[in-house]
Amino acid sequence: MKAIAVVPGAGVPEVVERPVPEPSSGEALVRICRVGVDGTDYEVIEGSHGGVPDGDEQLILGHEAVGIVDDPNGTTLEAGQYVVPTVRRPPAGVETNEYFERGQPDMAPDGEYVERGIVGAHGFMAEYITSPADCLVPIPEELARWGFLVEPISITEKALEHARATRSAFDWRPESALVLGNGSLGLLTVAMFTETLGYDRVYCLGRRDRPDPSIDIVERLGATYIDSRETSVPEIPAVYEPMDVVYEATGYAKHAFESIEALAPNGVAALLGVPDDWSFEISGGRLHRELVLHNKALVGSVNSNRRQFERAIDTLAALPEWVLEELVTGVYGLEALDRAFPAVTAPVPTAGSGSTTDTDDDTTIKTALEFEPI
Amino acid sequence: MKAIAVVPGAGVPEVVERPVPEPSSGEALVRICRVGVDGTDYEVIEGSHGGVPDGDEQLILGHEAVGIVDDPNGTTLEAGQYVVPTVRRPPAGVETNEYFERGQPDMAPDGEYVERGIVGAHGFMAEYITSPADCLVPIPEELARWGFLVEPISITEKALEHARATRSAFDWRPESALVLGNGSLGLLTVAMFTETLGYDRVYCLGRRDRPDPSIDIVERLGATYIDSRETSVPEIPAVYEPMDVVYEATGYAKHAFESIEALAPNGVAALLGVPDDWSFEISGGRLHRELVLHNKALVGSVNSNRRQFERAIDTLAALPEWVLEELVTGVYGLEALDRAFPAVTAPVPTAGSGSTTDTDDDTTIKTALEFEPI
Missing domain, CATH: 3.40.50.720 (NAD(P)-binding Rossmann-like Domain)
Structure with missing residues (x-):
């Protein structure tokens, strides 16, 4: 499958090939539809915040995602259901800890969590991801196209x-x-x-x-x-x-x-x-x-928990459609990766592109990458 | 009656003569027993915080008091009952406002309150004070000698x-x-x-x-x-x-x-x-x-409300007696006014005294003035 990865502090986002992940027990396989780009992504790209998982050189980016359940894998989710993944997970090799058990991983201190696409765990800019079912928040189909806004709203x-x-x-x-x-x-x-x-x-x-x-x-x-x-x-x-x-x-x-x-x-x-x-x-x-x-x-305040994601979905439903239309200035396929990351100052090497984008671009507000049309 | 007053920024605390106040409807007359001295008193004396009531040159000091109801004046209080007065009151000429009505005068912004003994209203360092009955918090007799600690605890x-x-x-x-x-x-x-x-x-x-x-x-x-x-x-x-x-x-x-x-x-x-x-x-x-x-x-956080005074009385009851004995290093009559204000740097002109006190006095922790023995 295709994914978007970066060597933090030493590269620009690029399309890479990775094997489709296999869900473990309690996890579902999700086909990613759209992933938003935000300031944290740029900090990760620049290497000023976050970091790769142990043993990796590249990090798969993306923490603002919406996808569709491909294989519920025995969880309570249903195939075809749209979901938004939360961001924090227990550290590698750890099943859980008190913060996750309380449903408050957003309050976990350093060392008690990783953040997908930010620090210590690969993110959601990939054709498929796996995730524990309880970290996948269902979102109504009519809101799914804006689902990558749920994380920032949360x-x-x-x-x-x-x-x-x-x-x-x-x-x-x-x-x-x-x-x-x-x-x-x-x-x-x-x-x-x-x-x-x-x-x-x-x-x-x-x-x-x-x-x-x-x-x-x-x-x-x-x-x-x-x-x-x-x-x-x-x-x-x-x-x-x-x-x-x-x-x-x-x-x-x-x-x-x-x-x-x-x-x-x-x-x-x-x-x-x-x-x-x-x-x-x-x-x-x-x-x-x-x-x-x-x-x-x-x-x-940093990060957010599942309850706040659920409230964010209610908020998203209550916001006027025009705000979302005006706010999201571009949703781009992988062939236009550089347009999804307009504030990356070095050339983003995608097919047929290679243009240097302008960080002072006054027409861009919010971009997203599209892996699968909604 | 005797009271302790100061010209903020231009004098030292001195004993003055004032008429015994007369309680209005809803107010009780309280015989003051003890009044604590704290850092705010020194700021008021120096003129760096607080101020006199409109039209006055001197401020009667004192905001940490305990007294005994002298005349309930038709309120629900009983004569002989020990009480601790709260500090904030509505501004002069104002009956009440939303903060006082909610029982949260501690959250009132500038201009919506005066503070007895600190800003805009005379304090409790006097033989008698009047106060609305709902600003007088009953304290058990066995705690009354420490009652001047209720305000700081609150x-x-x-x-x-x-x-x-x-x-x-x-x-x-x-x-x-x-x-x-x-x-x-x-x-x-x-x-x-x-x-x-x-x-x-x-x-x-x-x-x-x-x-x-x-x-x-x-x-x-x-x-x-x-x-x-x-x-x-x-x-x-x-x-x-x-x-x-x-x-x-x-x-x-x-x-x-x-x-x-x-x-x-x-x-x-x-x-x-x-x-x-x-x-x-x-x-x-x-x-x-x-x-x-x-x-x-x-x-x-500044000031405190009646509910917090009530909780402070519970706390006072739960503190070991030795803490209070060690903390309160001196309770002085008016004849030893300078000893009650050891950090006043100019001479405090009381009878037979006139000594300059030492601000680096390492043996003083907390002092109080006694108007009436408990």
């Missing part, structure tokens, strides 16, 4: 669940939300705030010039676009309003700390970015005082 | 309630706790972790040389004293262990951010300090990444 489901938890000791009535970042995860989150979570006032920070398709989505959702070159994060309360929730999806480390200043009293900032090492000066005394005197909270 | 009750809330979206099983600061609030919190909250391993960071009475309390509680001059906060996981909970009670702004590095995966730091403005460099990229990849949280 990331926000988890982050906001944890953000709400931080405020659960009192009667919290949030109305305003600020999303830092107008990439695909940021835009999905803006859509969740406006369409499914009922926030009155939603803002999205970016640094794009108009006309821009991401700004169009923000504004069509009824949210307010904030240009970070005109209004810095600490200035946002004065220029717009203090925010009950900040959702950081930029990976820009200063935002993690500046978000304290963007928050309203009793607000919470959910942090999602994974920046490199970077030292900088902060107004530490003021930020510390702000956190304390105004009961503010910061909460980091 | 501060920790709230902070840890909010810290636990941040972790309520998953199955969290904390075992280790680090208290930053070996002042009276830090020591009370160490005692809560070891005696009432059942933490297996508790640590307390300070910067005192042995022999020292605060280190003695830490060690007698079975906790481990960490000298910050030998082990910095970021080094603590390697030298001791990563911490499930960090409780910051130093007001040292770097600790707010360094606490991220002291936390175990899925850990939470509760921040209590109120530092002045101060800019400094942090390893912001690494700290941001740590928050995200290890699902860590920071939560600021």
